[in-house]
Amino acid sequence: MSAVLKVENLVRTFGGVKAVNGVSFEVMPGELKALIGPNGAGKSTCFNMLMGQLKPTSGKVYLNGKNITGKPPRAIWRRGVGRTFQITGTYQSMTVAENVQMALISHHRKVYSVLPYAYKLYRDEALALLDVVGMADQADRACAILAYGDLKRLELAIALANDPKLLLMDEPTAGMAPKERINLMQLTSDIVRDRGVSVLFTEHDMDVVFAHAHHIMVLNRGELIADGQAAEVRNNPQVQEVYLGGGTLYKQEIADA
Amino acid sequence: MGFFVAQLLTGLANAAALFLVASGLSLIFGVTRIVNFAHGSLYMLGAYFGITLMNILPGAFGFWGSIVLSGLIVGLIGVIIEMFVLRPVYRAPELFQLVATFGVILVIQDLALLIWGAEDQLGPRAPGLKSVVRILGEPVPQYDLALIAITPFILLGLWWLIAKTRIGILVRAATQDREMVGALGVNQSWLFTGVFFLGSALAGLGGAIQLPKGGADLLMDLNIISAVFVVVVIGGMGSIPGAFVASVLISVLNVFGVSYIPQSTLVLMYVVMAVVLLIRPYGLFGREEKAGEHGQVGEPDRPIRPAGLVGRSFVAVLLIGLAAVPFLFSNFSQVLITDIIIACLFAASLQFILSTGGLVSFGHAAYFGGGAYAAALLVSYTETPMELAFLFAPLAAGLLAIVFGWFCIRLSGVYFAMLTLAFSQLIWSLVFQWYDLTGGDDGLVNIWPSEWLSGTTTYYYFTLIVGVGGIILLRHLNHAPLGYTLRATRDSARQAEATGINVNVVQWTAFAVAGALAGLAGGLFVFSKGSIFPNELEIGKSFDALIVVFLGGVKTLSGGVVGAAFMETIKDWLTRLEYWRLILGLVIIGVVIIAPDGIVGSLRKVSEKIGLRRTEEFMK
Ligand SMILES: Nc1ncnc2c1ncn2[C@@H]1O[C@H](COP(=O)(O)OP(=O)(O)O)[C@@H](O)[C@H]1O
Numbered sequence A: 001m002s003a004v005l006k007v008e009n010l011v012r013t014f015g016g017v018k019a020v021n022g023v024s025f026e027v028m029p030g031e032l033k034a035l036i037g038p039n040g041a042g043k044s045t046c047f048n049m050l051m052g053q054l055k056p057t058s059g060k061v062y063l064n065g066k067n068i069t070g071k072p073p074r075a076i077w078r079r080g081v082g083r084t085f086q087i088t089g090t091y092q093s094m095t096v097a098e099n100v101q102m103a104l105i106s107h108h109r110k111v112y113s114v115l116p117y118a119y120k121l122y123r124d125e126a127l128a129l130l131d132v133v134g135m136a137d138q139a140d141r142a143c144a145i146l147a148y149g150d151l152k153r154l155e156l157a158i159a160l161a162n163d164p165k166l167l168l169m170d171e172p173t174a175g176m177a178p179k180e181r182i183n184l185m186q187l188t189s190d191i192v193r194d195r196g197v198s199v200l201f202t203e204h205d206m207d208v209v210f211a212h213a214h215h216i217m218v219l220n221r222g223e224l225i226a227d228g229q230a231a232e233v234r235n236n237p238q239v240q241e242v243y244l245g246g247g248t249l250y251k252q253e254i255a256d257a
Numbered sequence B: 001m002g003f004f005v006a007q008l009l010t011g012l013a014n015a016a017a018l019f020l021v022a023s024g025l026s027l028i029f030g031v032t033r034i035v036n037f038a039h040g041s042l043y044m045l046g047a048y049f050g051i052t053l054m055n056i057l058p059g060a061f062g063f064w065g066s067i068v069l070s071g072l073i074v075g076l077i078g079v080i081i082e083m084f085v086l087r088p089v090y091r092a093p094e095l096f097q098l099v100a101t102f103g104v105i106l107v108i109q110d111l112a113l114l115i116w117g118a119e120d121q122l123g124p125r126a127p128g129l130k131s132v133v134r135i136l137g138e139p140v141p142q143y144d145l146a147l148i149a150i151t152p153f154i155l156l157g158l159w160w161l162i163a164k165t166r167i168g169i170l171v172r173a174a175t176q177d178r179e180m181v182g183a184l185g186v187n188q189s190w191l192f193t194g195v196f197f198l199g200s201a202l203a204g205l206g207g208a209i210q211l212p213k214g215g216a217d218l219l220m221d222l223n224i225i226s227a228v229f230v231v232v233v234i235g236g237m238g239s240i241p242g243a244f245v246a247s248v249l250i251s252v253l254n255v256f257g258v259s260y261i262p263q264s265t266l267v268l269m270y271v272v273m274a275v276v277l278l279i280r281p282y283g284l285f286g287r288e289e290k291a292g293e294h295g296q297v298g299e300p301d302r303p304i305r306p307a308g309l310v311g312r313s314f315v316a317v318l319l320i321g322l323a324a325v326p327f328l329f330s331n332f333s334q335v336l337i338t339d340i341i342i343a344c345l346f347a348a349s350l351q352f353i354l355s356t357g358g359l360v361s362f363g364h365a366a367y368f369g370g371g372a373y374a375a376a377l378l379v380s381y382t383e384t385p386m387e388l389a390f391l392f393a394p395l396a397a398g399l400l401a402i403v404f405g406w407f408c409i410r411l412s413g414v415y416f417a418m419l420t421l422a423f424s425q426l427i428w429s430l431v432f433q434w435y436d437l438t439g440g441d442d443g444l445v446n447i448w449p450s451e452w453l454s455g456t457t458t459y460y461y462f463t464l465i466v467g468v469g470g471i472i473l474l475r476h477l478n479h480a481p482l483g484y485t486l487r488a489t490r491d492s493a494r495q496a497e498a499t500g501i502n503v504n505v506v507q508w509t510a511f512a513v514a515g516a517l518a519g520l521a522g523g524l525f526v527f528s529k530g531s532i533f534p535n536e537l538e539i540g541k542s543f544d545a546l547i548v549v550f551l552g553g554v555k556t557l558s559g560g561v562v563g564a565a566f567m568e569t570i571k572d573w574l575t576r577l578e579y580w581r582l583i584l585g586l587v588i589i590g591v592v593i594i595a596p597d598g599i600v601g602s603l604r605k606v607s608e609k610i611g612l613r614r615t616e617e618f619m620k
């Protein structure tokens, strides 16, 4: 089976700082893969290069074998990559359903259409997507008054609008209560199972990562130090060094291993 | 050769005042991220205070002392403005601050009129520097040489202040990284006040120091502000060296322009600016502006829905009422309502990009006047039938918006605002100076509608149909996918880009649509009046539109129309008052600070509060 996403030697520098330094990996179809690492490791930077928000200093990104390096986000989205952000960017002045409808309007290339009422377009499709994330009952509420956890679920529904082959989720559970986190990750892994999409996500909650991810990659100071299954990664001495040595995270989790 | 040198020296001397004002504006912007539109007014105050003081204080000491004192006084006035007008709106989006400072312009205009009268005042000449020096045979005023000598010291002084003092460190820190000021343990509001003092004082100095070359009059505030904008846009916002280089460039260019191509001096300035921005979008020394430096004020806009049965019935009744006007009222009221409808269409077209698109255009008059002139020129020169010429108005305005939009859309926030303003000034100066084609100040006359449309009542119905049609079209666009997409780009450009939307092209399209509909309003206007003059392209015209949208409510769909109808109705009465600018200015400032929701937004809130109107479904 060939990889959905293939990254070769990705590098990005800011001034003199190497935020991402020669990262290579693959994501397989139907795979739920995690990218973890301490704060400032370069996870968001990496994501921004995959989706085109940032241009890599060097390196290549392939989607289904096609080179998409340096293409703008909207072009990459058209090729079937959905994305959620660490800081949500939903349309505050629209309702929940309209947020999804907006993505559907773009997907069906109706952005410049001037005749129909937008709020009526693709509403059923939008409701179906909202149903997937359990937000259908809030479809007609203004986005501005949603709880944070609901916003995150909404973002997921929006990201599914173009029927993506690959979903990139940057810290999907950041800022959520522990119980909500588990629910959201459960939801994500259901989506992976039911729709056959691949998901690459970053996360700092180890419980979430080890419970759901098929494979885990560890990024430290811009370099990938591990890429494998949960057990391998846990036992990787370099990884233990980073987490124990750095003292930042989850000694408990690693000690359990 | 001698002539050339003399010209160069005049240009350099003219640069002094321009640099002082521009560096003040730039400094204030760098630290507070506020574009002080009233900066030209501070310059004007500097000139008036200068004259008053020079008449009291004798001799050379009195002369130079007056200049310094004027600077200090104007600095203090700047502090008052900062504390009472701007402090309450620092966290608001640019638009609110720009409109607030525009209110200040109006207030200062009338206060100056009140204190110094309407007469232009001649500036006294500098004691000891009253004669001319011959350089290569050409006479050069001594005072010009003095100015040329002084300017580098001012630049040096500012440089020293910013590079070498603690205040300067704070200013630089704030300019580069707004978060850092807090980290340095400084009271941010005092830093802002201090910078406002300094920047305002520089404008006041500029006004006073140019007195022997110019004088003081009530138009100098708006006259200098567009030149100052050109200077800071070319030099780069927030950059003092940039302000210096650009002031010299523009002043020298102007002087040579006057001698060699007197018909296009003003145009030249804007062409240079456009060229610089093409190569360096943030000016010669500017930094890229980070989006979202300003937050949202208050609650976000609410979701929208097409009007329900009640709303539509109300509009239907209103339209029937308007259609009945010729049967019930005089010609005078038909003319008044024709004016009102045109103003409403113009405001609605601005609101489309301003509110729905978040694009703060400060030069929307270019498309209104541009459309009107396009039609008028066709009629005047080619005897095109009125019907065709009328259709040409929105077409030409739309094309103009496509061209200007291409430059402007790539920028955002205050850069966008200033660039749109500068482009509208470009059109204004073209029309104003190209006398042979446009008649300059004399305008174009005898532009009447065809036989079947002439007569007050007939044209009234024509305006009613076309104007209301345009307004309804705009309203529908807000609800159509294009309008939704535009709103999406405003709410979150990043999210829009990440879901396949080309933000720039969508905004550009909307800009063109708004331009075309402003042009439609301009077409209605020119045939209703039978003439067109350059004042329909002035800064004031663009501001009128901004202000009515603001009064009506930026965060509503109907704010522009309601605000324009309101303003146009009371204008006749208002402008008959002696100090109407003062009143209007204070009202604008009051609305910005106290009732930022405007008429429609406030009414909506009040009626929800007292239970006249149900809270909308989506707000529960
Ligand atoms: N736009 C930027 N300019 C300069 N440095 C940046 C920028 N974005 C990220 N960085 C730096 O790159 C490094 C990686 O950041 P990031 O990718 O956000 O880490 P993570 O998401 O893993 O916490 C950090 O040191 C950060 O300071």
Ligand SMILES: [Mg+2]
Residues within 6 Å of the ligand: A043, A044, A045, A086, A171
């Ligand atoms: Mg991150």
